[in-house]
Amino acid sequence: MKGRLIYLIGPSGSGKDSLLDAVRETAAEHGCRVARRVITRSAEARGEAAESISADEFARREAQGDFAMSWYANGLSYGIPRQVDDWLAAGDDVLVNGSRGYLPEARRRYPHLLAVLLSVDDAVLRHRLHARGRESAEEIEARLARNAGFADTLLAGENDDLCHLDNSGSLSETCQRLLRLIEEHRPHPLPDSA
Template sequence: MGRLIYLIGASGVGKDSLLNEARKVRPDWLVAHRYITRDSGTAERCVTLSEAEFARRQAMGMFCLHWRAHGLCYGVGTEVEDWCRRGAHVLLNGSRRALPQAWERFGAALLPVVVTASTTVLRERLEQRGRETPEQIADRLARHLDIEEELTREYPELARIDNGGTLQQSLEALAKIIDGTDAGCDKSL
């Protein structure tokens, strides 16, 4: 009965803010944390691991999904599969690079959702979080447009949420997407 709701989109579109709001107002959804080889920012909840710790856990099969991006390692613990098997809807800040791996691992239990926002909103958010220089922000905005084009071209069938308004509006849109699905968790997990 459970699904893995796999949120993808460019950095800064508000995936972590959406997940944090879901934690507050939707206790019926579980929000998975990621394991990352860097300290988390204030908006993101993750478990920080060293490169060696990450490699050891990966070698032990403790991640159901893992990928590299921006010189960092990201992983999702196998507990997510158990939560899904138990009927929970699990939300995850995923990666478009790992989407084929997620489909292979979760099958019909996977529900990818593209989270987007306008370039203007994205610029404001990147500036507010203060992690990037103006040049890095310009690069991220260019990459955002490339990502949007790539996702539209390669995955036109994916559900989309415009996260440029309020978090409440985005959560309502996400709830409609989730409630519109009735496929059960893939028993092969």
């Protein structure tokens, strides 16, 4: 494939959805498409601008090979449409909202992917999670503890190619840093041998 998969991961509340929505148009100007996930939740559910379908429809589409990647987490099924492979083959980079748990499989399938861990200061994340109102205070603290442990594991050992992107500041700053990071890690073509 000529393009590169940019695999964005991060804890709930870190701002992945907001970042993807904010960077979509500018990323396209830089030759990077933002994929829209398919999720088994109601269309009324708050969150990312994903395609919401039933569990039965998801299973049917998965069985007929409609997804380049798919996984199950948090009681939901997630899929990345196989169209991303066409974009990659055409030379576009593709930015996806990935799953931390699916990262090893994504790396196997796309060996040259750029994994980007979006993080946010605990105090900022705690505030965002409380503002969302989806979890109790105890659940939020448990999530923060899990997130810290998982991030430590990801940043250690076999993940030397994992890029870290802090989203504790303004969204516009994070968008600019993400675009710079993608540019900095874009593979350069080998010179033609004469």
